[in-house]
Amino acid sequence: MRTIRLTGLCRVVIIATLLCTALVATGCSVGYLLHAASGQLRLIWNAVPIQEAWDDPALTGPRMDRLLMIARIKAFGEDRLGLRRTGSYSTVNTRFSRGTIYTVSAAPKDRLEPFTWWFPVVGDMPYLGFFDLNRAREEAQRLSEKGLDVFLGRSVAYSTLGWFKDPVTLNLLDMQPDELADTILHELTHATLYVKGMGEFNESFAVLVGRVGALRFMEETFGHDHPWTARARDALHDERLFSRFLGLLLHRLENLYARPLPPEVKLSEREAIFRKALKDFSHLKTRLRTPAFHYFENLPLNNATLLAVGLYHRRFSLLDAVLEAHDGDLRKTIGFFVGLCKREKDPLGAAKKWLEQLPAPVGKGLFHPSPAGWGKVPSARNF
Numbered sequence: 001m002r003t004i005r006l007t008g009l010c011r012v013v014i015i016a017t018l019l020c021t022a023l024v025a026t027g028c029s030v031g032y033l034l035h036a037a038s039g040q041l042r043l044i045w046n047a048v049p050i051q052e053a054w055d056d057p058a059l060t061g062p063r064m065d066r067l068l069m070i071a072r073i074k075a076f077g078e079d080r081l082g083l084r085r086t087g088s089y090s091t092v093n094t095r096f097s098r099g100t101i102y103t104v105s106a107a108p109k110d111r112l113e114p115f116t117w118w119f120p121v122v123g124d125m126p127y128l129g130f131f132d133l134n135r136a137r138e139e140a141q142r143l144s145e146k147g148l149d150v151f152l153g154r155s156v157a158y159s160t161l162g163w164f165k166d167p168v169t170l171n172l173l174d175m176q177p178d179e180l181a182d183t184i185l186h187e188l189t190h191a192t193l194y195v196k197g198m199g200e201f202n203e204s205f206a207v208l209v210g211r212v213g214a215l216r217f218m219e220e221t222f223g224h225d226h227p228w229t230a231r232a233r234d235a236l237h238d239e240r241l242f243s244r245f246l247g248l249l250l251h252r253l254e255n256l257y258a259r260p261l262p263p264e265v266k267l268s269e270r271e272a273i274f275r276k277a278l279k280d281f282s283h284l285k286t287r288l289r290t291p292a293f294h295y296f297e298n299l300p301l302n303n304a305t306l307l308a309v310g311l312y313h314r315r316f317s318l319l320d321a322v323l324e325a326h327d328g329d330l331r332k333t334i335g336f337f338v339g340l341c342k343r344e345k346d347p348l349g350a351a352k353k354w355l356e357q358l359p360a361p362v363g364k365g366l367f368h369p370s371p372a373g374w375g376k377v378p379s380a381r382n383f
Helices: 009-018 030-045 061-080 133-144 177-192 199-222 227-258 263-285 294-298 303-313 316-325 330-343 347-356
Strands: 091-093 101-107 117-119 123-125 128-130 149-155
Touching: 061 177, 061 199, 101 133, 101 303, 128 133, 133 149, 149 303, 177 199, 177 227, 177 330, 199 227, 199 303, 199 316, 199 330, 199 347, 227 263, 227 303, 227 316, 263 294, 316 330, 316 347, 330 347
Parallel strands: none
Antiparallel strands: 101 128, 101 149, 117 123
16 A cells, blocks of 8 residues: 555544534545544544643654754744644644554546545545545445445545644654655645645645755755755655656546547556556656655556545646746745635646746756656646
8 A cells, every 4th residue: 555645634524523414415424424533533632732741751852853843844834935824733642643544545447537525615535534444445345346446545644724733743753854844844735725626736736835845944954965955855856757757647548548449448558558657667766866656666556546646746747837937936836826726716727827828938957858758848738
């Protein structure tokens, strides 16, 4: 199972659980909603203000250092990047570590179209999340029996979008500093801007702010040459390469599924595309600086798997080009998208159109040329 970030779910399930009149309309059982809500509520109820936890034996030297760093990361996001101020990460829970959350995604075998679940407030969601692996497996089996492609993944982080005070947990304090900065800024981004029913935009935008913001925080806090800064720089480098690779793969599949072919032919030809993708990835892997995306070569490739991964990484190239068009100013880029989402229903489409109208080509310098085709400089029309 692939570890990917899951965000937004807890806000959905907690609100849906508390608003009893909306339970029937969610399309999910009351049992599922109570299961998901109870996991989050346990974390909140057992959290204490950070200043009351200084003598907690669970907060060893390195963990205490990370705890102090979280306050600096949060201040950086709010003061320097303009992210929304919330009460999140002002409390700590050392009794329960935020365990693995298992995510279930599904899609038709002949279309790149996610199977979705509807929840109040946030609309359609392209996954369900479970604190219990057996529950997740049961849901995955149910969807598979419907003839859908299914992906069972896992997540170690999520956000309640500012509706509740997300506590610091031990698994966060065991992260490397660059990963911690990325995670905190990612989740604060969701609390700042979350567009109903636009999961691909929401996750891509949070990945952009998390990756770039973590690098900027490390540069300003520890200097350009610090090992933690180098790790953040390498993570951003690999995100750019992988996003381009994944975008081209999904584009090939979309072209196949759009052709008037019998279903069995489409299924056969998609397998050929999957095999080529794995071969292309073996070349790309030699240019990756971190092992973060090595999981791809071991994934069971199908439409649900690729859409689950693409939810976070496919549109990064598009948003990164918008960042470049703003001269790399992350705060201005965040403000741009906040304003764009107030005016436009489709922020990804609107961003692409905005880039196409710029007088100069966009994306220059983000990627290096490659004979395999996955590393070429993108045009706005190819996002």
